[in-house]
Amino acid sequence: MTDVPSPLMRQTLLDRELVRPIDRPVIRMLPWLDVVAIGGHAIFDKGRDALLPLADELRALLPGRKLLMLTGSGIRGRHVMSVGYDLGLPTGVVASLASVEAEQNGQLLAALLAADGVSYVSHATVAHQLAGHLATAPAVVSSGYPPYGLHEFPPEEGALPVHRSDAGAFLLADAYGARNLVYVKDEEGADALDPLVRELLTTAKHTRAVRVVNGLEPGAVTAALTGGNAGTLVEA
């Protein structure tokens, strides 16, 4: 059979020298996108007292902005993990189970913002139709957990899923070339961030800095998205 002619034709993609000739700068697909990653444990587990003021703040930020809100899993994710591990289920299965809780938190947030045109969308929509959805809505909500699931990496130590919601939000923000990535936690230190994000920062094409803000502090998310010096800046 013949090959489709291309610079990569008949090579294994494993030879560094042969892959290099097609190296080009990567475009920012959605340069106006703001990504806000909202912690499961840090925000959602605190319930109404944390979530309602944050939803109000996010609502006020909607006009003139395109927001992708990504949610973490929190305490129910931990519970399903503990049941899964007790049953002897492998990391990839546990990762799939925990990601469901991040989805549920996303559904809750989207419901609060529904009247403002915000919906929960699936991973498939985020990956393939985000531009269309954000052309008609100021924001969408999805699960921060990346779709690694059964294809989760075996961890270096132990059995906890390697790619969780902090890493998922980072990979997505970088792939779209988003202008901002803000992590909403219950403290503003860099320690609140998954160390994997620091590692990903070193190879990212666009996202070379992220902000970690305390979402329990009124105005912190707004300041972070409007160029203020809120929270902690974590750079590559």
Next chain:
Amino acid sequence: MTPHNAAAPETDLTSLLMSRAMTDPELRRASATAPSTRILPDVTVLKVGGQSFIDRGAAAVHPLVEELVEIKQRHRLLIGTGGGTRARHAYAMAAELGLPTGILSQIGAAVAGQNATMLGYLMARHGVPVVGAAALPALALYLNDSGAAIFAGMPPYDMWQRVPAEGVIPPYRTDAGCWLVAETYGCASMIFVKDEDGLYTANPKTDPSATFVPRATVDEIIEMKLPDVVVERPLLELMRNAKHVRSIQVVNGLKPGLVRRAVEGEHVGTIITAD
């Protein structure tokens, strides 16, 4: 709210999971005590190469299909597919357009899907189905009914694919995708069906000085600093942390009988081990 009162099995791991950060070192250590069951312990995962096999057409694929049909009488098989020359064309185009790795990952997945579709039609009369990601929970039924099932090998990372240090080619492609299925399901073995006898010190198609390596550890391969390796490099890193599938075998599917012998545990190609 009192978030810590949900009932869960009482073990140290449980109490740490309910109280500590996911990055807590004690929690991470405790998670190592969790048992890990092999979900499909008697299944062999085979990866049929795209460029190295399916792109060769009937001359390569038809005899392999006959061999797979014979093997599945006695061994349960999960058959993953690679991408190949169309994936390379699409990767090259997308890279030249400045598109991000996530887009390349989506496109590569579609090509592996085409190869799974074609293999599926060839094996349909033998009762072998193609399973999509959503049908994986029904895998046990398919394997019981027909002894084999086909899947597209690309991992579902899509826009969440890790980016390489250089360039935009997705680092985790169909070799990693198939192996991760084997590892998560705790399968018996992982065999890569290619058009070469296994690992060489250089690309045997372009370098006549290339010599064959029958067995090597992951560390040995990384140390050799080979310009070209027969499997995706990041797979070697993943294998270091494997709980179940700590060795893989690369075999030449163009030579009749080698795939069957590899499934039966014979050393007929290159065996790569985690340690």
